[in-house]
Amino acid sequence: MSQKNFAFGQVQKHLGAKKYYAALSHLSSLSLQYSKDIEFLTLLSETQAGLKDFTNLIKTQSEIVRQRGSTQDKISLMRCYYRANQRNHALDVGLELQSQTLSTIEEQVLSKLLVKIFLEENDFEGAQEVITRALMSEADDFLLWAQGIVLLNCDNKERALDYFRKAVQLNPRNDQAWVSLAMMHKDMGDEDLYVANLEKAIDLNPYNAAALKLLAGSTQRKSERVTATFEHLRFYLAEYCFDEDISLCHIQMLCQVKQWDIAELEIEKLLLNEPESQSFKKIKKSMFEAQNLC
Structure with a gap:
């Protein structure tokens, strides 16, 4: 075995x-010896992705594109930009890729990335153009859900509901579509189905922040439901302990059930990390006012 293969093999073991x-x-x-080696750069990009070091990952992936420049490399660069919230750069790469010959899988990945970007940028016309073209070649639950979002933006609620249902029928594990279905049922006044759909989304993905926030704000306050919601919030916060939105939901629920001591402890913990947070200061003030009224 060559020295290079042995050295890279050790890295691959760590990555595995x-x-x-x-x-x-x-x-x-190894960087002094192999910094321009494409295999070294590939291993480095995988490492940086694992560390979520998107700033350096973009640099590494850009060098890979410069050296090798395959369509797969460019899609990986587009994904890096997207994950780093650099959507304009991601879109530039994506639009360039549209003019190139791609494999079927590459077409599918590109379409979904473009739709995500267009929806997040509220460019519903751009999203619709990509969705229409992509759905001609594949029935995909994400694209069906995205079509529902575009229709909802056009105030076509009946067709949007139909597409959300199609999405979960095609893939019952699409938690995003379950949240959209929940919101549609709430709009129709069906609170039970609203909550049931949110709970379904959280069962599928306990880190779905949108579902957690909506569930925590639900008007139904049955004791067993409150207990389950607390469990969901605490599970999420065990992984993302300083997520401000979910932390606020947790504290607000603690206040609603008059667990003042625990709520105050949670607020103080969060203020240690974010002493200037106006949201935490405001809820602390509201909590003391509510206690004085009891």
Whole structure:
């Protein structure tokens, strides 16, 4: 085995075990010798992706595109920009890719990335153009859900509801579509189905922040439902302990059930991390006012 293969094999072992810092340390020791080597850059990009180091990942992936420039490399760069919230750069890469010959899978990945960007930019016409073209070649639950969102923006609620239903029929594990269905049922006044759909979304993806916020704000306050909602919020916060929106939902629910001591403890913990947060200060003031009224 060559020295290079042995060295890169050690990095691959670290990556296989998801030991990203160990992989990065090993790559650092090899950088002087192999910094322009495409295999080295590929391993480095995988390591940076694992570490969620998007700033350096973009640099690495850009160099890979410069050296090799395959359509798959460009899609990976587009995805890097998107994950780093650099949607304009991602869109530039995506629009360039539209003029190139892509495999069927690459077409599917590109279409979904473009739709995500257009929806987040509220460019519903752009999203519709991509969705229409993509749905001609594949029935996909994400695209069906996205079509529902575009129709909802046009105030075509009946057709939007139909597409959300089609999305969960095609893929019952599409938690995003279950949240959209929930909101449609709330709009129709069906509170029970609204809550049931939200709970379904959370069962599928306990880190669906949109579903958690909506469930925490639900008007139904049955004791068993409150207990279950607390469990969902705490599970999420165990992973994302300083998520401001979900933390506020948790504290507001604690106040609603008059668990003042725990609520105050949670607020103080969050203020230590974000001492200037006006949201936390406001809810702390509201909590003390509510306590005085009891």
